[in-house]
Amino acid sequence: xxxxxxxxxxxxxxxxxxxxxxxxxxxxxxxxxxxxxxxxxxxxxxxxxxxxxxxxxxxxxxxxxxxxxxxxxxxxxxxxxxxxxxxxxxxxxxxxxxxxxxxxxxxxxxxxxxxxxxxxxxxxxxxxxxxxxxxxxxxxxxxxxxxxxxxxxxxxxxxxxxxxxxxxxxxxxxxxxxxxxxxxxxxxxxxxxxxxxxxxxxxxxxxxxxxxxxxxxxxxxxxxxxxxxxxxxxxxxxxxxxxxxxxxxxxxxxxxxxxxxxxxxxxxxxxxxxxxxxxxxxxxxxxxxxxxxxxxxxxxxxxxxxxxxxxxxxxxxxxxxxxxxxxxxxxxxxxxxxxxxxxxxxxxxxxxxxxxxxxxxxxxxxxxxxxxxxxxxxxxxxxxxxxxxxxxxxxxxxxxxxxxxxxxxxxxxxxxxxxxxxxxxxxxxxxxxxxxxxxxxxxxxxxxxxxxxxxxxxxxxxxxxxxxxxxxxxxxxxxxxxxxxxxxxxxxxxxxxxxxxx
Amino acid sequence: xxxxxxxxxxxxxxxxxxxxxxxxxxxxxxxxxxxxxxxxxxxxxxxxxxxxxxxxxxxxxxxxxxxxxxxxxxxxxxxxxxxxxxxxxxxxxxxxxxxxxxxxxxxxxxxxxxxxxxxxxxxxxxxxxxxxxxxxxxxxxxxxxxxxxxxxxxxxxxxxxxxxxxxxxxxxxxxxxxxxxxxxxxxxxxxxxxxxxxxxxxxxxxxxxxxxxxxxxxxxxxxxxxxxxxxxxxxxxxxxxxxxxxxxxxxxxxxxxxxxxxxxxxxxxxxxxxxxxxxxxxxxxxxxxxxxxxxxxxxxxxxxxxxxxxxxxxxxxxxxxxxxxxxxxxxxxxxxxxxxxxxxxxxxxxxxxxxxxxxxxxxxxxxxxxxxxxxxxxxxxxxxxxxxxxxxxxxxxxxx
Numbered sequence: 052x053x054x055x056x057x058x059x060x061x062x063x064x065x066x067x068x069x070x071x072x073x074x075x076x077x078x079x080x081x082x083x084x085x086x087x088x089x090x091x092x093x094x095x096x097x098x099x100x101x102x103x104x105x106x107x108x109x110x111x112x113x114x115x116x117x118x119x120x121x122x123x124x125x126x127x128x129x130x131x132x133x134x135x136x137x138x139x140x141x142x143x144x145x146x147x148x149x150x151x152x153x154x155x156x157x158x159x160x161x162x163x164x165x166x167x168x169x170x171x172x173x174x175x176x177x178x179x180x181x182x183x184x185x186x187x188x189x190x191x192x193x194x195x196x197x198x199x200x201x202x203x204x205x206x207x208x209x210x211x212x213x214x215x216x217x218x219x220x221x222x223x224x225x226x227x228x229x230x231x232x233x234x235x236x237x238x239x240x241x242x243x244x245x246x247x248x249x250x251x252x253x254x255x256x257x258x259x260x261x262x263x264x265x266x267x268x269x270x271x272x273x274x275x276x277x278x279x280x281x282x283x284x285x286x287x288x289x290x291x292x293x294x295x296x297x298x299x300x301x302x303x304x305x306x307x308x309x310x311x312x313x314x315x316x317x318x319x320x321x322x323x324x325x326x327x328x329x330x331x332x333x334x335x336x337x338x339x340x341x342x343x344x345x346x347x348x349x350x351x352x353x354x355x356x357x358x359x360x361x362x363x364x365x366x367x368x369x370x371x372x373x374x375x376x377x378x379x380x381x382x383x384x385x386x387x388x389x390x391x392x393x394x395x396x397x398x399x400x401x402x403x404x405x406x407x408x409x410x411x412x413x414x415x416x417x418x419x420x421x422x423x424x425x426x427x428x429x430x431x432x433x434x435x436x437x438x439x440x441x442x443x444x445x446x447x448x449x450x451x452x453x454x455x456x457x458x459x460x461x462x463x464x465x466x467x468x469x470x471x472x473x474x475x476x477x478x479x480x481x482x483x484x485x486x487x488x489x490x491x492x493x494x495x496x497x498x499x500x501x502x503x504x505x506x507x508x509x510x511x512x513x514x515x516x517x518x519x520x521x522x523x524x525x526x527x528x529x530x531x532x533x534x535x536x537x538x539x540x541x542x543x544x545x546x547x548x549x550x551x552x553x
Numbered sequence: 554x555x556x557x558x559x560x561x562x563x564x565x566x567x568x569x570x571x572x573x574x575x576x577x578x579x580x581x582x583x584x585x586x587x588x589x590x591x592x593x594x595x596x597x598x599x600x601x602x603x604x605x606x607x608x609x610x611x612x613x614x615x616x617x618x619x620x621x622x623x624x625x626x627x628x629x630x631x632x633x634x635x636x637x638x639x640x641x642x643x644x645x646x647x648x649x650x651x652x653x654x655x656x657x658x659x660x661x662x663x664x665x666x667x668x669x670x671x672x673x674x675x676x677x678x679x680x681x682x683x684x685x686x687x688x689x690x691x692x693x694x695x696x697x698x699x700x701x702x703x704x705x706x707x708x709x710x711x712x713x714x715x716x717x718x719x720x721x722x723x724x725x726x727x728x729x730x731x732x733x734x735x736x737x738x739x740x741x742x743x744x745x746x747x748x749x750x751x752x753x754x755x756x757x758x759x760x761x762x763x764x765x766x767x768x769x770x771x772x773x774x775x776x777x778x779x780x781x782x783x784x785x786x787x788x789x790x791x792x793x794x795x796x797x798x799x800x801x802x803x804x805x806x807x808x809x810x811x812x813x814x815x816x817x818x819x820x821x822x823x824x825x826x827x828x829x830x831x832x833x834x835x836x837x838x839x840x841x842x843x844x845x846x847x848x849x850x851x852x853x854x855x856x857x858x859x860x861x862x863x864x865x866x867x868x869x870x871x872x873x874x875x876x877x878x879x880x881x882x883x884x885x886x887x888x889x890x891x892x893x894x895x896x897x898x899x900x901x902x903x904x905x906x907x908x909x910x911x912x913x914x915x916x917x918x919x920x921x922x923x924x925x926x927x928x929x930x931x932x933x934x935x936x937x938x939x940x941x942x943x944x945x946x947x948x949x950x951x952x953x
Contacts, residue, residue, distance in 0.1 A: 401676065402674070402675050402676040403676065403678075403681055406681045408689075410689075410690065411686035411687075413686075414686040414687050414690065415690060418687060418690070421691070422690050422691055435810070437809045437810065438809065439691075439809075441805075445804075445805050445806060445809040445810045446810065447806055447810060447812065467706075468707060468710075468814070468815045469703035469704070469706045469707040469710075469815035469816075469938075470703060470706050471695075471698070471699045471700070471702035471703050471705075471706070471758045471759050471761075472699075472756075472758065472759040473695055473696050473698065473699030473702070473757075473758040473759075474755075474756055474757055474758060475678055475696040475698055475699065475757050475758060476681075476694060476695050476696035476699060477694070482756075482758075482759070483693075483694075483695060483696075483699065485693035485695050485699065486703055486706070487703065487707075487808075487815055487939060489811055490811075493811060494809070494811070495808070495809060495810070495811055497692060497693060497808060497939055498691075498693060499693045499694075509706070509710075510706045510707060510709070510710035511710060521690070521691075521694075522689075522694065531689075531690055533690065533691050
């Protein structure tokens with residue numbers, strides 16, 4: 052029996068909408084580091100204060116999975132990141148809960164290297180090949196913290212990508228790959244450290260990338276039986292510029308024009324997610340059926356994977372992906388806001404922020420699907436849906452008892468009923484927007500808004516729901532997650548606003 | 554249908570501390586201030602008190618829990634003291650406990666005292682409250698103005714009112730209350746303000762500016778109740794009796810069911826209907842002489858005019874702008890300055906409202922005395938529009 056082809060069956064991505072303008076950063080720091088003025092070009096993605104590697108990965112996964120909230124087919128989840136919010140609490144388990152995946156899912160965190168994405172991908176491919184999983188979701192995200200006045204704060208970006216591994220409707224067949232493990236320390240982040248410690252860039256380029264990457268390429272080509280000349284897309288995250296990537300491709304016998312966009316200008320390097328981000332970008336933008344893609348990620352050695360694109364690639368046309376994420380951008384020129392969001396400025400939050408944010412873990416677990424998955428209830432007798440679920444139904448005409456089945460809200464259409472922009476309560480990004488969100492198919496939730504343009508909100512606007520950080524408990528190193536509403540700017544508000552009145 | 558409370562209980566005496574930023578006074582001092590005035594008004598000795606109810610909302614910065622803070626501060630003769638808490642309607646809850654005790658015959662004379670010491674937080678506005686262990690994990694970490702401000706967005710959407718028109722109407726609400734509060738020596742805020750000042754004030758929670766928000770005050774209020782027969786036997790004249798006392802509490806419909814549109818108080822309408830029935834009032838717009846409502850924010854007062862069935866649905870903006878609720882209007886509202894200017898020491902507010910109605914009914918309201926009022930209504934709300942408790946109490950001249 053011929054072995055079934057295994058490969059990518061779907062993709063998704065998420066890049067936060069804020070794009071920090073590098074010129075603003077370079078100019079703010081020019082008094083101390085005029086040498087960075089030359090790097091003041093383009094923009095980098097910047098996570099909102101309530102985003103981290105987990106929330107971004109959830110968004111990428113939702114892009115991949117689409118609005119169908121029956122996700123019982125996903126039987127494995129591999130999450131690659133070097134900025135896992137928890138050192139000991141299964142980070143992929145948080146993602147699984149947010150996505151309301153079945154509890155039988157195998158969830159694995161892959162960490163400690165920039166090539167965590169490709170390593171996660173290789174594990175997923177192996178699991179599916181071995182028949183241990185049928186639909187393995189691979190997610191990667193990074194939200195790296197950088198010191199002010201470093202080249203990293205300019206080079207890096209925040210983002211996430213997702214691919215599904217399976218053997219049905221494969222969009223890119225896995226042909227083979229190789230890994231090289233070399234303890235080459237271009238940078239490191241010690242156990243108790245927040246920031247990377249970096250060695251000289253020229254050494255990393257010449258002794259690291261230039262020597263290690265070609266060895267991984269050679270091994271992967273050999274294992275897959277693909278010749279270098281057949282590689283159409285050379286996907287390699289690196290910060291040394293397009294020319295360097297082209298030279299590296301050429302050195303391995305690959306056409307220099309195969310080197311794909313590192314997204315340096317419009318996104319920045321998204322760390323352990325970046326090979327996956329670049330792969331999704333390539334699949335979305337450049338790849339055609341029959342094309343062979345070489346995907347590489349450098350870090351403690353190098354992973355190399357080769358895929359062949361199939362005609363099923365067309366099935367992904369509706370995805371936001373990387374291109375859609377890059378298009379949904381809001382320019383941010385406030386460098387101080389970037390520093391504040393990343394905890395690099397000690398600012399006076401006011402006494403209202405002193406309230407203890409201790410989370411009762413017992414309560415959290417009792418209400419896990421509600422809090423993590425935005426699951427409410429639907430009455431089996433009357434069909435009335437509500438949030439949260441309760442033993443006695445809220446239905447004013449029929450308070451049925453013990454009739455509710457779980458009902459997922461996260462992918463449903465909803466609109467704003469009432470709202471306010473509150474300057475009094477503490478917010479990391481004032482004014483604090485929140486309001487009553489009413490779902491088209493029933494149910495309502497009073498919830499926080501995020502990714503809001505002040506002055507643009509009104510009753511009647513459509514919202515989409517996103518999984519975000521609700522609050523930080525700095526005292527205990529915990530963070531609460533919940534869902535928030537993002538007003539969709541293009542949706543028409545039904546009420547007249549004073550300013551808009553004719 | 555229960556027979557109701559009408560005319561079964563009379564007010565024997567009332568007292569109210571000066572409200573405001575009482576840097577000089579702790580909660581015990583404030584309670585004593587209100588209590589001594591009420592005792593003097595009633596003309597009784599502490600030994601004549603059979604039971605007491607004590608309302609205060611916030612434990613952390615106030616008196617702490619239990620009935621002891623009241624008993625110790627007033628040196629009560631070891632009688633029952635029940636502490637009650639029902640958000641910002643706590644004062645009305647204490648009042649209700651004392652009234653029901655007398656009506657049941659369990660007590661001849663009962664005391665209710667409400668207090669709040671808010672200005673020990675170190676910052677402006679109300680303290681951030683404790684919401685239990687589940688709510689903080691999903692409910693927005695907002696503020697009172699942010700919750701009540703949402704009435705405005707929903708009211709505009711429902712009635713097609715422009716932001717400017719609504720903003721101007723709620724500004725008038727505050728201008729009126731400041732004018733009234735200026736005449737009240739016990740009020741926290743006694744300055745007269747103009748509509749322009751209100752409209753141009755710093756934004757607190759869209760569309761509520763600084764002057765759309767009530768004072769955050771320290772204060773206490775007290776009432777002593779008995780039966781009309783005992784009051785009469787004690788030689789009391791112009792006896793004021795309780796006509797109705799209703800409390801409606803949200804059951805989650807507003808926050809979880811799509812039948813509520815966010816522009817009004819579901820509970821207030823229920824409590825008002827029941828109270829009018831209990832008091833035998835058929836046409837509140839004509840029969841109620843004056844009202845003290847829970848104007849924590851100007852928009853709350855505006856929509857409440859409709860919830861109490863005094864303004865027609867969608868008609869509050871016009872009534873407000875016409876001066877219907879001004880001191881010289883048909884139904885004066887917040888004649889003492891309201892929460893807006895008299896102030897809002899949470900646990901005391903429901904009793905403070907009754908205090909003004911009582912003074913007005915007895916013709917003792919000084920510069921702000923209305924001509925011959927017969928029926929006064931107090932509306933005391935706690936929580937947020939989407940989930941709250943609402944008390945409607947009606948008091949009036951005996952026989953009215």
